[in-house]
Amino acid sequence: GAGVSQSPSNKVTEKGKDVELRCDPISGHTALYWYRQSLGQGLEFLIYFQGNSAPDKSGLPSDRFSAERTGGSVSTLTIQRTQQEDSAVYLCASSHSPDTQYFGPGTRLTVL
């Protein structure tokens, strides 16, 4: 079956613009995670969804970052007023059990 998909694969934007990143999880996976991989920072947790609710959003770096999930499926990560330090690869993962997360290929965001 299909894996986790993310779109776009690459996004270049200008500082100050808003961007939306999309994640399509594996069908039937109730949990969805967003991570960010920055140069020199490693891979860090952003937010976790169980169904449509987000019991853990502790990793969101600022109030410019928000995420939602609808219908227990697709999730969108929105970054408002982008800054150059937001440049990173944003990875999404989904799972049906806590031990196994399946990762998408990521969205590479470049803020000029």
Next chain:
Amino acid sequence: KQEVTQIPAALSVPEGENLVLNCSFTDSAIYNLQWFRQDPGKGLTSLLLIQSSQREQTSGRLNASLDKSSGRSTLYIAASQPGDSATYLCAVRNTDKLIFGTGTRLQVFP
């Protein structure tokens, strides 16, 4: 706060060598530890998962050990091949999320 460290940061070896990658973590209260492989432009692929009650896991040429009390894990790769070239990440599961190390970039040359 849980911190995960991996050494070395990079490794370049000739084909056929046996390798050891190291991972250390500061808080031993983990559910499990996983080793992932990341290829450029692709997502992460889980290689081995060790539950907190286990000592090691093996898959083919890969063997991972876990010493929870000392906060250490090692990934052993036997008879390395050029196809093993990738970045290797360890991650500990802390409640619902994974906390990753910064990775070891491995290059195996023919």
